[in-house]
Amino acid sequence: MIRGKYLISRAGDSEDTSLVIADGAVFQRDGLIVDVGPYQSLRSRYEADHYLGGPEYLVLPGLVNAHHHGRGVSTLQMGTCDDSLETWILAGWGRRPYDHYLMTLYTALQMLESGTTTVMYNHPQTPVETLDADISEVLRGFLDAGMRVAFSVYFRNQNRVVYADDQTFLSGLPPDLADFIKQYLSLTDMTDDDYFALFERTHQQYASDPSGKVRVLLSPSNVQWNSDDFLQRTKQYASRYKTGVHMHLVESFYQREYGLQRWGKTPVAHLKDLEFLGPELSCAHAVWLTQEDIDLLADSQTSISHNPSSNLRLKNGVAPINRLLKQGVNLALGTDSTAINDDDDMLQEMRLATKLHREPGIGAPALSTHQSLKMATINAALPTCFQDEIGALEKGRRADMSLLRLSGMEAPYMDPDVSIVDRLLYRGKARDVAMVIIDGEVVMRDGQSTRVSREDVEKQLAELFSRPLEPQTLEARQRVRQLLPYVERFYQSWRPNTSL
């Protein structure tokens, strides 16, 4: 039995309200929520083994980070400063290889610290030679930390240097540079068949995982990185395995421009032509949308994962969240492993979203605190494929939640007219998170994981990274420096129309 002075049962049941129970409690058994209601009423009806929480806490549904790439030691820490997406991705070639298990533990601990219980994790296409092992290590990491994970491996089979044919672009480079890149790309080369076989292996393996905490999804990386044929096959596999598809979409304006040049239409319109849109699809970013795109997303019930920090950091702009909301698009929220404070804090990400989408003037659209919390909870349940198992504290869902100390938000005074959702969204911080429960299990108590020692993980990571930079890392950095002027020149000739 978990009790709070306030219990947010379901966020954003209307634009300006959430379902909140004063002095509320959750009664759960074996990870399943048996009942939710006023504490006194539950107390009289159920006998619990343990009583957690109390009147000094807020009980909140577990937050869902709806777009994430791991990397507990951040890209900045690994030497990649923020830049425009297209050049930033290439700079990432110069990051060091790392231990997938430890890095996943570390990112999971950070996420738990802000009350995140489920992550939509999109695995980078690591070298084919180690890919299966990397996947096992990542999933072992999330499961050992106690988190729930919607897992996918993203796949790119074209335009991997710039948004144009690899061979053509490489032919314009100095031969030694082109050779390096060819070799670098060959490490991750796999056929479409290989990708689907990998998906099937992984899906099969984790479908039967006794934890029930893993969903395996498909992931074409983005329209410019995948052939139409691959997209269509993805759709078939998704239908056959009744799973979700997660991808990136119009993150930068160059990506929209690619569509306009390639098909004479926006990437969203192209996906519509391919009959690829649909309720099983979630798209990260979706910054550069036309009004027609927004209508197509709404009509097809496609979900969007909004990543406000990442969109700012990687110079992609501000997504049209209020217009998406108006059309009824299902909006989720994620950090993309590049949160504003470099720490995957979902409380901070919700806050940034709430502040960022306040359009100027009286009566102009503004994302409400309730909507923002909804994006980080119930709205994210669908795209993660955990569907009605998570996202709210309601009978029949899994017992994923966090307890926040109210004192940090309310001391020394809080006006009685301010709603608890406003208190949380304006002032709640990771430091207020006292306890995290996933599947009925306390996985974090007093800011400390009950399963993994953060200190040990940090120590091991520090030791591994204390080794000198690897020769291949140093070479990759030098090659990227050599490559970037060609890339900048390539995009210079693009004159993206930002006014669509």
Next chain:
Amino acid sequence: MIRGKYLISRAGDSEDTSLVIADGAVFQRDGLIVDVGPYQSLRSRYEADHYLGGPEYLVLPGLVNAHHHGRGVSTLQMGTCDDSLETWILAGWGRRPYDHYLMTLYTALQMLESGTTTVMYNHPQTPVETLDADISEVLRGFLDAGMRVAFSVYFRNQNRVVYADDQTFLSGLPPDLADFIKQYLSLTDMTDDDYFALFERTHQQYASDPSGKVRVLLSPSNVQWNSDDFLQRTKQYASRYKTGVHMHLVESFYQREYGLQRWGKTPVAHLKDLEFLGPELSCAHAVWLTQEDIDLLADSQTSISHNPSSNLRLKNGVAPINRLLKQGVNLALGTDSTAINDDDDMLQEMRLATKLHREPGIGAPALSTHQSLKMATINAALPTCFQDEIGALEKGRRADMSLLRLSGMEAPYMDPDVSIVDRLLYRGKARDVAMVIIDGEVVMRDGQSTRVSREDVEKQLAELFSRPLEPQTLEARQRVRQLLPYVERFYQSWRPNTSL
């Protein structure tokens, strides 16, 4: 002698660099910086009474919050949710009266916690009856906490309900509502002469304060709230007393529209006509600027205090920071007491500024980390009138600085290629601030003030606010609810041109 693994002596000496001394130290005597340089070199030349810091710290110039209104218990905590500026200000009439000394101590402690050592504090026009006493209490608060303060009282003598004549607007309201407002406004009624007499009293009193920590400035609140005659007299007083002028400017697009309707030109152009612009003037917000406005600000060496959090929270949009920077306008940074996390954290405010002004695309303008740190340090020295006494760690300036533990930014790993300014601006947090020194005195150690007990202040505030809401607060809230529809109707007829 204060030592750090890195010592940032001066931020942003170029667009992409800052003056950093590796294993650097400051040697100060009686609050004056005698020397700055490599630790070993200073160690051999000076004998210090105390040795502070060490190789696990970053030494940073004290941060300057360049626009602030006090209110340690935030407007949200006092019951005012974020809204459009014009309606939000009116909702503020329904906030409770408070103890100015305690509230100032509390806001000062919060600011110190993120390494802020100087504040540009703009006092609200509290009731005439208590104004002198309120000012004394506020300044006693800042001085007792150990902070440096540039103090001004803002003054409004017209258009105090909407941006139109008070009498005319009130004549359109129900008589009981109009009577309430008339009475409410009369509490703060003072003549221009009264204001300047108050300024002279305050200036005289604190010019001779032995701490040397107070500067008293003038403050017309904003062009739509002050007559031209008042502005011109302000300019004369500023010149006579060799002090600064601090004001708000084109915070909302309604404010620009007011200028266009009233004078057929922007507020900035109007100030130019009045010969009001100049190096002694700093303007908060400055969101709705035309390119011509920006040129006028640059030519006149007027400073701007940028308030990114506040501009988002109060629905005013995003200021054209990159264009201001390009024209060479002196840009400072402030929280306006409405920081994104409701806590006046200047590290977070610098970070938000850095992320917010990253324009889409390769090569598009982006505020650099060095520039952002410069806005919060050396650039703010001029408008606070502490001029070359603060803002950098250099010989001859006052010893205002903070020490941050590097581990929070760097553990478990930090790539050697990442500059210390990037480490700080991407990852530094208030929790990393280990020590704050102002005028050579340690005012905060291990997150605790050495002068004031945060616990006591919180306890006293909690006790005062535990009393029931005052009858006049409840009445004001009810009256504001009654008033707001008229205000919304008033602005509905404005069709601001946002494309200028």
